[in-house]
Amino acid sequence: EGINPQEYTGIKLKVVVWADAAKPKLEKLPSGSNVYFIAATLRPETMYGQNCCFVGPSINYGIFKVAEGEYFFCSDRAARNMAFQNIFPEWGVVEKLGELSGKDVIGTVVNAPLSAYKDVRILPMETVKASKGTGVVTSVPSDSPDDYATTMDLAKKADYYGINREWVITDILPIIESPKYGNLIAKTLVEQMKINSPKDPKLPEAKEEAYKEGFYNGTMIYGEFAGRPVSEAKELVKQFLIKTGSAFNYAE
Numbered sequence: 001e002g003i004n005p006q007e008y009t010g011i012k013l014k015v016v017v018w019a020d021a022a023k024p025k026l027e028k029l030p031s032g033s034n035v036y037f038i039a040a041t042l043r044p045e046t047m048y049g050q051n052c053c054f055v056g057p058s059i060n061y062g063i064f065k066v067a068e069g070e071y072f073f074c075s076d077r078a079a080r081n082m083a084f085q086n087i088f089p090e091w092g093v094v095e096k097l098g099e100l101s102g103k104d105v106i107g108t109v110v111n112a113p114l115s116a117y118k119d120v121r122i123l124p125m126e127t128v129k130a131s132k133g134t135g136v137v138t139s140v141p142s143d144s145p146d147d148y149a150t151t152m153d154l155a156k157k158a159d160y161y162g163i164n165r166e167w168v169i170t171d172i173l174p175i176i177e178s179p180k181y182g183n184l185i186a187k188t189l190v191e192q193m194k195i196n197s198p199k200d201p202k203l204p205e206a207k208e209e210a211y212k213e214g215f216y217n218g219t220m221i222y223g224e225f226a227g228r229p230v231s232e233a234k235e236l237v238k239q240f241l242i243k244t245g246s247a248f249n250y251a252e
């Protein structure tokens with residue numbers, strides 16, 4: 001963690017169907033409540049391509065009250081930060097209604113705002129850091145090398161990860177066009193750099209290059225801002241998500 005605050009967009013992915021393993025741990029939730037998985041992102045303009053949402057399987061998470069009938073699923077650490085950013089009803093106060101591990105929620109179906117795939121699954125990503133963001137990472141395999149590498153690994157080793165192969169969407173939607181890497185920047189970079197695992201040490205370099213190329217040279221080719229440069233669309237998509245109640249600002 002550096003000295004400058006990191007400004008994330010908190011994306012709200014509403015639970016549609018809980019995984020069976022999560023159900024016994026939800027007893028304190030009033031019936032009819034809405035729970036949202038909160039994913040911290042730096043790339044709100046890519047949300048059209050969300051194909052799943054990642055949690056760290058061995059990270060501990062909580063369910064926190066945000067309003068009457070509305071709850072957030074995120075790490076304790078993120079909840080504490082949110083309590084000091086006017087996101088919860090009472091400043092500095094965290095009200096926790098449940099504790100779950102990432103493993104408990106694998107297979108949960110959530111609605112991903114703006115995503116062309118609409119409802120997507122919660123899937124495991126071993127490289128999610130508990131010490132960053134909300135501990136929840138929404139997956140955009142077209143533009144994030146980490147998400148692309150993890151998606152491909154999950155599809156290849158679904159049995160090993162204890163997931164259903166059909167939960168992994170590998171038909172990747174192009175969102176951004178770049179002169180250098182075409183319309184699937186992450187896939188192109190992962191293949192060019194011969195990255196074949198989510199733990200490959202070349203991933204940070206691929207991530208850096210994908211981010212720069214997308215931001216400075218990318219053009220949107222999907223959604224209401226198609227034709228606009230990514231550098232402009234980023235803020236427009238973010239404001240649209242906030243206005244429609246699907247996102248909020250979160251800093252740490």
Ligand code: A2H
Pocket residue numbers: 006040041042043046127128129130131132133134135136137138139140143144145147207211
């Ligand atoms: B980004 P920074 Cl399309 N552990 O969102 C690991 N990674 C995490 C995380 C955690 N606890 N919390 C957030 N992230 C990811 C979209 C995206 C992202 C795209 C391309 C690049 C990219 C879709 N995933 O990030 O370390 C989230 O993934 C590359 C910079 O705080 C978040 O934005 O700078 C980004 O890393 C935050 O990274």
